[in-house]
Amino acid sequence: MPVVVTKVERPDVVVVEGLGRAGVATVHEAQGRRGLMSNRMRPVWHGARMAGTAVTISSPPGDNWMVHVAIEQIRPGDVLVLAPTSPCGDGYFGDLLATSAMARGCRGLVIDAGVRDVADLEAMGFPVWSTSISAQGTVKATLGSVNVPIVCAGAAVEAGDVVVADFDGVCVVKRAEAADVLAGAEKRLAAEESKRKRLAAGELGLDIYGMREELAKRGLKYV
Amino acid sequence: MPVVVTKVERPDVVVVEGLGRAGVATVHEAQGRRGLMSNRMRPVWHGARMAGTAVTISSPPGDNWMVHVAIEQIRPGDVLVLAPTSPCGDGYFGDLLATSAMARGCRGLVIDAGVRDVADLEAMGFPVWSTSISAQGTVKATLGSVNVPIVCAGAAVEAGDVVVADFDGVCVVKRAEAADVLAGAEKRLAAEESKRKRLAAGELGLDIYGMREELAKRGLKYV
Amino acid sequence: MPVVVTKVERPDVVVVEGLGRAGVATVHEAQGRRGLMSNRMRPVWHGARMAGTAVTISSPPGDNWMVHVAIEQIRPGDVLVLAPTSPCGDGYFGDLLATSAMARGCRGLVIDAGVRDVADLEAMGFPVWSTSISAQGTVKATLGSVNVPIVCAGAAVEAGDVVVADFDGVCVVKRAEAADVLAGAEKRLAAEESKRKRLAAGELGLDIYGMREELAKRGLKYV
Amino acid sequence: MPVVVTKVERPDVVVVEGLGRAGVATVHEAQGRRGLMSNRMRPVWHGARMAGTAVTISSPPGDNWMVHVAIEQIRPGDVLVLAPTSPCGDGYFGDLLATSAMARGCRGLVIDAGVRDVADLEAMGFPVWSTSISAQGTVKATLGSVNVPIVCAGAAVEAGDVVVADFDGVCVVKRAEAADVLAGAEKRLAAEESKRKRLAAGELGLDIYGMREELAKRGLKYV
Amino acid sequence: MPVVVTKVERPDVVVVEGLGRAGVATVHEAQGRRGLMSNRMRPVWHGARMAGTAVTISSPPGDNWMVHVAIEQIRPGDVLVLAPTSPCGDGYFGDLLATSAMARGCRGLVIDAGVRDVADLEAMGFPVWSTSISAQGTVKATLGSVNVPIVCAGAAVEAGDVVVADFDGVCVVKRAEAADVLAGAEKRLAAEESKRKRLAAGELGLDIYGMREELAKRGLKYV
C-alpha cells in the first residue's frame, strides 16, 4: 500500500498568501471553526508564521525515510505535513533536511512528532510547528506514503490543502474552500477593525454587542 | 445562581505594587507557601510580570460570555482571573477583549484555559498567564458568575485578592493578609541580599546556615 | 545509606569542550543513540547551551538539603545533575544557589524537578535544564546522596560523566567513552558539511544517499 | 501556622446517607454543578462508593505525618480528604493506616496523591479515591494542618463538608447546603424515573424534551 | 452549517459481526495498520467488546444536544461515535441516554470525551469507550452535526463505517473496504492458529520465522 501521489492540485498562491496574512484565529473562525490542530502543536521558535500548500507524509514511528521521498515532491510554496502512524516524539527532521527542503522552495514543516537542531532551524529562518523537540534520531527501514490523506494532531489533511500557522497554532483549509474562506476572513478582519476602535475608546462589549437584555432575561443578577 | 458581585473591597495600591516588586517566589515564601497556582499556568510571552487585584470569573467550558460582563466590573489596577467550571483549553480571550480590558485599566489576565491572538497580546504589552494557547473560539450561550470565590489552577481566589505573576508562576494573596505578607516579603528580600554577597564570595551554604553538624548527626557519610 | 562520594574522576577538559561544541544531536548519534534524557527536560531560558562533568544529587521529593552538600563538591567545569527519589516539580533551586554554584565554577544545572527565580537565572547567564518551573520552595529535612549513580529523566548518570545540553535536550556521555565519542562526533560533523552543501544546491537526499533502488525494491509505488 | 482544628460541625447523618444513595452525578447536578473534583481522581478498586463528612489534611509533598494526627480527629462517619501542598504522587497511605482509620469509624479516603497496599485496601473493603497508585513511601519530617480549608483536586473542601464518591468521581457538598442539596437530588431522581421508562419504551428525547422546534429555529438542517 | 445526514449506507451485518469476532488487533493488522484510535480511548467497564456501524456526532465542547438528535438516526446494529469540536472531558452521556439508545438498537458508544453513571452503564451491559469518566454534565445550547465526517481520537470516521472495539482499543474500517478487511482478518486468524500451536510446543519464533540468518547478517553478536 505504500504510495507516492505525484499529481497534486494546489490553490491559487494569492489565496494562500491572503490566508497567511489573516492568521490562524481568523481563518479558523471564517471556516466555521473546523480544521484546527491540537494545541499540543507549537512553533519551535518565537515569531514564526507561515502559509503554504500541504505535501503530506504518513511515516512509521521513528522512521523518516519518507521525508526524503516527500522533498522531491515539493513545489515552491509547499509545506511538509507529517503524521506518524503511531504516537512518536523522536526527532524526524533537522538542519540537513531543512536545507534540502528550503532548496526546493519549501515554506515550513508541521509535524506531529519531534524535530532537532532547533537552534539551526531558527538561524535558518525555517519555520516548524511540532509536538516535540528531541535529539533522538530515526531510522530509514520501513515504507510510508506521500500525499495521501492523513490525520495530523487531530486534523484531517489532504495534499494541496492550505496550512496556516502562527503563534496561535495550525489550521488546515480544504483546497476547494480556500477562496471562500479567504473572503470570509477578510470580511471578518474589516468588522473587527471598527470594534477594536470602539473598545479602545472605552465602550463595552456589553453595549456594542447588545448583550444586556439577553443576560437579564436568562436571569443574571447583579448584587 | 448566576450572579455578578459589584462591590469588591480592594487592598491599598501601594501594597499591591510592593508585592509585585517582590515577585512570586518571595511572596509565596512570605505567606507560608500558600496560594501558588499549578505550574501548568505559564506566561504566554517572555518577560511579562504583573500584580493586581482580582476580578474573578466562573465560566462554562467553551463559553466566554462572562468575560464581557466582568470587564465592566474592572477598576484600574485590577486583573481578570478566570476558571472554567470544567477543564477547557479553548481560546476564551484575544486581542479585542484585551483592548477592551486595557481601556478599563486592567493590568492582565490569569486563566485556567486558553487564549489566542498571542502575538498581538505581546505587541500590546498585555500580560497573560494561561494553561493553554489555542485559536479555538468560544460561544456566548450560558451564564456564569463574576466576583464569586473560584478555584483557579488549584488556588482559591476571591474578588479583591492580590494576584502576583512573573516567570515563576502565579501566587494569590488574601486581601486581608496583603500588608502583612508584604512586610514579610521585604524582610526576606533584605536577608537574602546579605546571603547573596557571601555566597558570591565563595562562602558555602553549609557554613552560612550551619548545616554540617546536623548532617553528621543524621548520619551523612563522606567516602 | 546517605553518602557523599568525594573522589570523582573527570575526563579531560578539552574533550568536554569538544563535545559541547558538537552539540546534543551530534553527540547522541556519535555514541550510538544512547544517553539521551527525556524530552520533558527543557532549557529554562532561550539560547542556553553547556557541557560539563556531572556532580550527581539524589534528593528526596521537595527537599533540597543535598544541593548545599553538593555545591561543596563542585570543581570548575562541573555541572549539577539532580534526580528526586520520587517525581516532584517543586522549585529546588533559585538565584541564591545559582550564585553559590557559579562562585565554585559550576557551568549549569540539569534537574528532573523544578527551579525558580528563572528571570534571575537568565540575567545571571546560569544555564538550567529542568522538567518544571515552580515557585514552590523545598525543605531541608531528609538526607540524600551526592555523586552516587542516579537515573535522571530516563538516563543513567554517574559522577564524572559528561553532560551536554542545548536547545535539543540533554545527553550523557560515559566518562570512559568521552574521547572516543568526541572523535566520532567530529567525523560526523565533517561528513555533514559536504552533504549540507550538496543539499543546499538542490541535490536530493534520494540521490545523495542512493535510496531509489531500495525504495523500489520494497514496493514503493509512484501514482 | 501548622494547626489542628478539633471542633468540627457535621451535618445530620441522615442527610449524608441520602446524598450517598443519590450518587455523585445526581448530587453534582442538584447543587448547580459545583464541587466536583478533577477526573484525575479515581477509585482504586472497582465497585467502591461512599459518603461521609470531611476531615481535611494539608500535608507537605512526600510527608504523611499529618495523617496520624488526623486519624485522632475522626468521628464515626467521617472520611479523610488529603491535599499535598505541592503535586505529589507518592504512597501516603496503606493498609496499616487504613486499619487505624477503620478502627475509628472512618468510611474512606480521598487523596490528591498516591496510596499503596491497594490489594489489601480492596480486601479490607476500605474505599479510596486517589490520583496515583505508588509503592513510594513518605517521611514524617514536616508539619502540616488538619481540618483547615483545602483545595483538593480542584475542589475547595472544609472540615465537615459532605464528600460523596462513586465510580463517576468525587463531589463535595458544603455542610450548610447539604439538606437542600439532598432535597433537590431526590426530586431529580424521581423525575428521572419517569423519563427512563418513556425512553426505554422507545420515545425520543427530541419529543419528551420538546427540542424539535428550537433545533429548527436555530437552523439545524436534515439532508 | 449544522446538518443531519439522514441517509447512510451500511455494510452487510454479517461482515460487521465477522469483524467483531476477529477483534481490534487482528482487524487493524488486516487493513494495513490504519484506522486505530488513540490509546487514550479505553473501555469504561471490564469485558466490553462490540462491533457496529457508525452514527457520527460532531458536538461543541460541553454540549450534548446533538446526542438527542443522533439517537433518532440510529438503526439496529449502529454505534454512536462522538468527537467534540475542541478537547473536553465532560460527561456527555449517562444512563438515560443509554436507555434511549438501547431502545433504538444501539450497540454502544465511542466518545472522545467523558461519560457518567458508569456503574449503571455496566449494569445495563451498554458498552462504552471514552477518553474520560466525569460526573460533569453538559448544556444543550449550540448546534452541531450528525453523520458528517469527523476525526475521533485521531481516527477519521464517516457515517456507515464499521467500528470494532475491545480491550485493546477501537479500530475503524471504511464501509467500502469492510468485506475485504474481513477476508484478510480471517486468513490472518487461521495462520496464527498454527503458529500458536508450534510456539506452545516450545518452538522458537527465531526458527519459525527464519530470523537467524538476517539477524547475523545485520551484525547481532552473541557474547
Place this chain on the structure above:
Amino acid sequence: MPVVVTKVERPDVVVVEGLGRAGVATVHEAQGRRGLMSNRMRPVWHGARMAGTAVTISSPPGDNWMVHVAIEQIRPGDVLVLAPTSPCGDGYFGDLLATSAMARGCRGLVIDAGVRDVADLEAMGFPVWSTSISAQGTVKATLGSVNVPIVCAGAAVEAGDVVVADFDGVCVVKRAEAADVLAGAEKRLAAEESKRKRLAAGELGLDIYGMREELAKRGLKYV
C-alpha cells in the same frame, strides 16, 4: 553495538519467591526506597502479581524484533523487561509471544511501552505490567540488544536482577543484594503484624510511634 549477553547470573529461586511474597511496597522499603519504577507502569489485568529474574531487552521504538531473540534466552523463573530506546506506546507483545514465552518458563513481562491481546493475556494468566495498551503492531527491521543494562520506566535494570510486581507497581532488586533485601523485608513484615493488631484495636499511631512530643516541639497547635 547490538549484542545478546547469553550468560546471566541469577539469584537463588527461594530468595526470588520470598521477595514476591513480601510484595512491592515492603521490598521497596526494605531496600531503602530504591528501584521503584514510575507509577505509569500498571498491571494490564486485575489481580496479577509476580516475581522473577530479569531478561532485559533494549528495542528501537515500534520494533519488537529483539523480543524473539530474548525469548530464546529465557530460563524458567525469568521475566522479560523491555525498554524502548525512545518513548513508544505501540503494542510490542500479544498472545503469540506470550504463548512462546510461557512455553520457555517465563513468569511475566514488564514493558515501558504497549501490549495487545490483553483479554487473551488475562485468560492465559500471563501477568504483564505496561505503560500502554494498544493494538498498534510493530516491525522487525532494526536490531537492539538483550541482557544489557537498561533504564525501564525510571529504574535501572540489569539481567539477573529480581523484578517484583503487584498492584502497587514494579520494583527492581539488584541480584547481589537480593538475599539481604529479603531478610529486611521479612523483618519488616513481622514488625508490621504487631502494629496492625494494636491499630485495629483502636490504639493511635500518635501513641504507638510516640509522636506527640515531637509534634508539640515543632509547634503544632490544637485549636
